[in-house]
Amino acid sequence: MKIPLSPPSLDEMMMAVTPEMLPRFALLNLGPLAHGQYLHWDELRHCSSPEGLNHKTWWLALRMARSSSAQELPFQDKHGKPFSYSLPEPLLKSLHEIDRGAGLIPSGSDNAVLRAEQGRYLMGSLIEEAITSSQLEGASTERRVAETMLREGRKPRTHSERMIFNNFEAMRTVRTLCNDKLEPQHVIELQRVLTQDTLEYPEDCGCLRTRDDIEVVAPNDERLVLHRPPLARELPERLQRLCDFANTPVSEGSFIHPVVRAILLHFMIGYDHPFADGNGRTARTLFYWYMAKQGYWLTEYLSISRILRKAPVQYARAYLLTETDAGDTTYFLLYQTKVILDGLSALYQYLEQKQREQTRLSAQLRNLHTRDKQLNHRQTALLSHALKRPDEYFTIESHQRSHQVAYATARADLLALAAQGLLVETLHGGRKRVFYPAPDLREHLGGEAPHQP
Template structure:
């Protein structure tokens, strides 16, 4: 990837303009968008400008339109320049769609169904985010091994497994760690949980960085340095500003949309890089915390890291567009809201698919009854999983964690399926019971 070209300075743009130019720009009524997009200079210079304008005058018009509606933030870059953002129509539209789809505004049947069975989906979501967020930072354990470790509650055996386990614990405990208000100590504790047992220098765990040898390089190109964070001596003050921003209450003249505030928490942790390692995971965890705190309960089921991992260069570029254009965080806000919307779309598709599968399987399993009752939804979910992965095994502990139920309930579920011949029971070691799908499980279900 390439670093975006820095736009011409305002002085250079004003020198390009003539006395007749500015009135002409006013008459054209050019807004902050170009071709319907919030373009950076690096993209704009390749587009055809409006008739009668060159690229620099066109960019000047956009800069003036954006500055009129810009909102300043309490954050500053390394040179002391203030960060800001605007609310162009594409961003407003994204925020509205997230409001509707992320649970703040009461949804339809999908939301009701998800709330009714949230334990099962929440644990799957936490596992997904834990794995992909850690993989973004270098964890290399296969998904199946990592998922089995988390569902069974097994202790991590490798560095990669430890990273994933830590991320799972942090996501599970984040509300307890951060409580109702955010303090610098909470952020540091969150980083400690995320990095414990994974760093070369143990002293970097649970501590602000004490050096300035940090360089953020391009994905798959360690020679291209994209960002050098602020001096370590500034971190204590900058972290306090971050916490004050998270705890601020909005008055009529200082309202910041909650999603904007959550994304900016993520952005500033990435920009400041207050820790030697774990900054990306810490920033994303704070995003989840603030969204949940503000009532966006559905975001707890999202895995934004899964989408970011598919296009890491776009994630890095969103930072670069902001840094090269006078601290305009609108680029990052647009990118992140689009990521959230993709996550919501994937979640709703997943939910609809699971509902269809559950209905189809329930129809097949309706006749399979014990002497007392039909199979419950947890048992049918396990059987659906067993049909997809016939080589996988289940334990009472993994079933308990997957559905957030009591040990006795999980035990009864598995023993009931074994009694019907759908699972085969065996011992793993001396005491631990393991249940495998019966070799003829599909035939038994098909015969229903």
């Protein structure tokens, strides 16, 4: 990747203005967008400029329009200049779509699948985010091994498993902070949970960085330095300012949309780089915390890291666009709202798929004659999984964690399925109860297995 070209200075732009161009500024009535997009100079210079303007004067007109609507933020870059943001039409549209899709629907009330199986889907989303967030930072454990570790609650055995386990614990921990004010010690503790037993220098775990030789390099080229964060001595004050920003009531002072606040928390952790390691994971976890705190309950079911992992260069570029254009965070806001909307779209597709799968399985289960009451949604989900992966096994503990239910409930579910011949119970190592899908499970259900997603 390349670092975006910084815009021309004000002096350069003014020198490019001729007397004949001045009337064109008023006639064109240029807003903050170019061709319907909030373009950076690095992109704008390759576009066709309006008649009568060159690229520098066009950029001057756009910069004037953006400055007139920009809102200054309580954060500063490492040179002491304030960050700012604007609300161009594409960003307003994205915020509205996020409000509709993630914040205004009462929890689970309009989605039968989520309402019935919130515990399982939340567990699944926590596992997905834990794995992909760790993979962004270099973890390489095979996905099914990691899933089994988290569902069974076993201790991690490798460095990569530890990274995934830590991410999972951090995502669970941050849910308990939803009603609390954010304090610097909370952020430091979060980094400790995320990096415990994974750092080359263990003393960097659970404390602010003390060195100034930190360099953020390109995801595909370690020789290209993208960012050098602020000095370590500034970090306590910067972290306190970030916490104050997070704790400010939405209705107090100049209104800042809650989603904008959540994204800016993410941005500032990445920019300040308050820790020697674990900054990206801490930033993403704080984003989830603030969104949940503000009532955007559906974001708990999204895996932001899964989308970021597909295009790490775009994520880094969103930071660079801001840094190279006078601290205008609008670029990062536009990128991150798109990431959220992509996550919501993937979630809705997943839920539709699960609804179809549940309908197919329900039809199969109608062919199953039992002497007991009908199977509950947890048992149905387990059988669906067993049909797709007949080589896997289940334990009371894994079933309990998957559905967030009591041990006795999980035990009753599995014993009932074993009593009906749908699962086969055995002892692992002579002590632990393990349940395998019955060899003739498909025949018991009288149909084909659900399609592999």
